[in-house]
Amino acid sequence: MVYIGKIWGTPAIKKPALALIAALALFSPFARADDNYAGAIYAEINAEDTYLAAEIYTAGIYGGEVYYAAGAQDAAAEDTHTHDAYAEDLLVCDVQADDAPPHYAYTGYTDAHYAYAGYIYTHYAYAEDNYAEAVYAEYIPAEQTYVERGFALLGRGEFELAAAYFTKALYLDPDSADAHFGRGGAYLLKGEYALAIADFGEAIRLHYNPVGAYNNRGLAHRNKGELDLAVADFSEAIRLAPAYAGAHNNRGTALINKGELDLAIADFSEAIRLDPNHAGARFNRGNAHADKGESGLAIADFSEAIRLNPNHASAHFNRGNMHAQRGEFHLAIAGFTETIHLNPEHIGARFNRGNAHRDRGDSVLAIADFTEAIRLNPYHVGAHFNRGNAHRERGDIALAITDFTETARLDPRHVGAHFNRGNAHRDRGELDLAIADFTEAIRLDPGHVGAHFNRGAARRNRGELDLAIADFTEAIRLDPGHVGAHFNRGTARRDRGELDPAIADFTEAIRLNPNYAAAHFNRGTAHRERGELDLAIADFTETIRLNPHHISVHSSRGLAHRDRGDLDLAIADFSEAIRLNPGYVSALNNRGSARAGRGEFDLAIADFTEAIRLNPNYVRAHFNRSSAHAERGEINIAIAGFTEVIRLAPNDSDGHTGRGLAHLLRGEFSQAIADLEQAVMINPYDTVVKQSLEAARARRIR
Numbered sequence: 001m002v003y004i005g006k007i008w009g010t011p012a013i014k015k016p017a018l019a020l021i022a023a024l025a026l027f028s029p030f031a032r033a034d035d036n037y038a039g040a041i042y043a044e045i046n047a048e049d050t051y052l053a054a055e056i057y058t059a060g061i062y063g064g065e066v067y068y069a070a071g072a073q074d075a076a077a078e079d080t081h082t083h084d085a086y087a088e089d090l091l092v093c094d095v096q097a098d099d100a101p102p103h104y105a106y107t108g109y110t111d112a113h114y115a116y117a118g119y120i121y122t123h124y125a126y127a128e129d130n131y132a133e134a135v136y137a138e139y140i141p142a143e144q145t146y147v148e149r150g151f152a153l154l155g156r157g158e159f160e161l162a163a164a165y166f167t168k169a170l171y172l173d174p175d176s177a178d179a180h181f182g183r184g185g186a187y188l189l190k191g192e193y194a195l196a197i198a199d200f201g202e203a204i205r206l207h208y209n210p211v212g213a214y215n216n217r218g219l220a221h222r223n224k225g226e227l228d229l230a231v232a233d234f235s236e237a238i239r240l241a242p243a244y245a246g247a248h249n250n251r252g253t254a255l256i257n258k259g260e261l262d263l264a265i266a267d268f269s270e271a272i273r274l275d276p277n278h279a280g281a282r283f284n285r286g287n288a289h290a291d292k293g294e295s296g297l298a299i300a301d302f303s304e305a306i307r308l309n310p311n312h313a314s315a316h317f318n319r320g321n322m323h324a325q326r327g328e329f330h331l332a333i334a335g336f337t338e339t340i341h342l343n344p345e346h347i348g349a350r351f352n353r354g355n356a357h358r359d360r361g362d363s364v365l366a367i368a369d370f371t372e373a374i375r376l377n378p379y380h381v382g383a384h385f386n387r388g389n390a391h392r393e394r395g396d397i398a399l400a401i402t403d404f405t406e407t408a409r410l411d412p413r414h415v416g417a418h419f420n421r422g423n424a425h426r427d428r429g430e431l432d433l434a435i436a437d438f439t440e441a442i443r444l445d446p447g448h449v450g451a452h453f454n455r456g457a458a459r460r461n462r463g464e465l466d467l468a469i470a471d472f473t474e475a476i477r478l479d480p481g482h483v484g485a486h487f488n489r490g491t492a493r494r495d496r497g498e499l500d501p502a503i504a505d506f507t508e509a510i511r512l513n514p515n516y517a518a519a520h521f522n523r524g525t526a527h528r529e530r531g532e533l534d535l536a537i538a539d540f541t542e543t544i545r546l547n548p549h550h551i552s553v554h555s556s557r558g559l560a561h562r563d564r565g566d567l568d569l570a571i572a573d574f575s576e577a578i579r580l581n582p583g584y585v586s587a588l589n590n591r592g593s594a595r596a597g598r599g600e601f602d603l604a605i606a607d608f609t610e611a612i613r614l615n616p617n618y619v620r621a622h623f624n625r626s627s628a629h630a631e632r633g634e635i636n637i638a639i640a641g642f643t644e645v646i647r648l649a650p651n652d653s654d655g656h657t658g659r660g661l662a663h664l665l666r667g668e669f670s671q672a673i674a675d676l677e678q679a680v681m682i683n684p685y686d687t688v689v690k691q692s693l694e695a696a697r698a699r700r701i702r
Helices: 133-137 142-155 159-172 177-190 193-205 210-224 227-240 245-258 261-274 279-291 295-308 313-325 329-342 347-359 363-376 381-393 397-410 415-427 431-444 449-461 465-478 483-495 499-512 517-529 533-546 551-563 567-580 585-597 601-614 619-631 635-648 653-665 669-682 687-701
Strands: 078-081 108-111
Touching: 142 159, 142 177, 159 177, 177 193, 177 210, 193 210, 210 227, 210 245, 227 245, 245 261, 245 279, 261 279, 279 295, 279 313, 295 313, 313 329, 313 347, 329 347, 347 363, 347 381, 363 381, 381 397, 381 415, 397 415, 415 431, 415 449, 431 449, 449 465, 449 483, 465 483, 483 499, 483 517, 499 517, 517 533, 517 551, 533 551, 551 567, 551 585, 567 585, 585 601, 585 619, 601 619, 619 635, 619 653, 635 653, 653 669, 653 687, 669 687
Parallel strands: none
Antiparallel strands: 078 108
């Protein structure tokens, strides 16, 4: 199972109160902000469940002048998902081949707004709205009043109004640097990145808070996908403030987007060195390690992020994904469960926990999780699709078909939905519907090997051998190493009596997989049909070596030994087949025939009788038992037995022939002639029966 993609971001204070806080910096012009310390210059404001969460440069304190730090806006993320999932190739043949590509692929990510903070400058503490603007007018310029109001609105998350107040300030003073800086922040939070870039550029031109302006402009560039410009801005912020952990973290996120994972890891590591408690850098470094396939290192980083912030839902979620990729499904389930505990509406956690339950073989719990994901998002294509797979695994084929149909309705180009619905229809024996679905999957994806292969299997089951061979041939063209396609094409060719091509296909399957017992078995069967008994016995013997409990092969090798006249070896093989399956009626019949060939009629009759007990309508066993009685001179019993053969199979010439010859042995020429004439009528090409009929007529005349 491939799980929904990891979430990028830094840990967040869930919907923090956006208050204005004043503080003094006593020994340094810069101080770090946290929940208990006010007025920071390098406050890292983190948003939960963000793709690459922002760290926004905030206000500071200079001398004894008071600055105000606005808080962050946390935005809830929404899971978005891709819709293509691929199912296993299922084999349908005499002996099924194991050919199952991976489970269902599924990816996705979450995205959210980015947190921002700014600062204002004044000599006076700001009061709430109960102070009139006239009060401010006595002490500070009008444009600064608008700036302060703008930052206050930012703190309350009213970004549209905040931008309007900053714009009023700029109308009064076009060179108001803090208004440009504040409005840039409002635009950044609104997702109007081009406008944000312009305002932060003005702040930089006016030499206002350059570290914050470069950092925040870098975020806007990154969110626009202008990654080189983002890296350049973050690098400038780092040049100006080398100890700024947030800028290192933010540059790392841009580098991840560029695919430069080693450089990103270096930046996250530097952020951690500067701030060992930086949970966001731990989280993002874990994501970078995950992208490099370093699941152990990723888990270690996610675990440390969780230690620093136990409520970091995304870290629990991504750690769960890593455990799932490592096959540690119980740990994955624990991670997804904690994610759901922290965020009950986390669709991705429900979906992935369902996948993990399914990988553990617990389809009931998987279905419950997929159902909850669908309740949260009725349009969740992957959840409908994977619930259908879980239903099919439980044998609930009708429910599976319903889910696959809904998947196809939501996404008509969903190849996997058509492919797996075809498999479900085939499970129910609805071969026409199965072929229609496989055909649609091929129309959507002409290179879909599994659809060609499974359509071929369905066509073979319908007896459409030419079409089946064409499908297997196309599967081989698309994937020359497809063992199952070579095997099944060989089986279809053998069904058509094309033994040489069939043997060639089985041989290629064996070359690709020397331990493929079924291919050895089927090639042995084809060799026996060609009369190549030594080659047949060699293949059957190899099949037994690879699979000692293969019941049919013992019986088949017994037949080859019998055909060679090696009755002792034949009886030994039939006996082993019966030991493995005491109800194996054909092996009982064949052993009886071999025993009859050795003159052991009592043992032969016992075998035929047991076969008839297990299957009273087994015509061949009735015929053979009757023949054995005739060999023992028990003509009346033989005639009764052949009469039963005729009752069970009126159009079988052997029954009439056997009874006719039995009558002939008793000198009952009229009855013999009548049966033999009927046998000739059924099979006019049997020269031996014709000769027997002529002999009966001649003896009656005498």
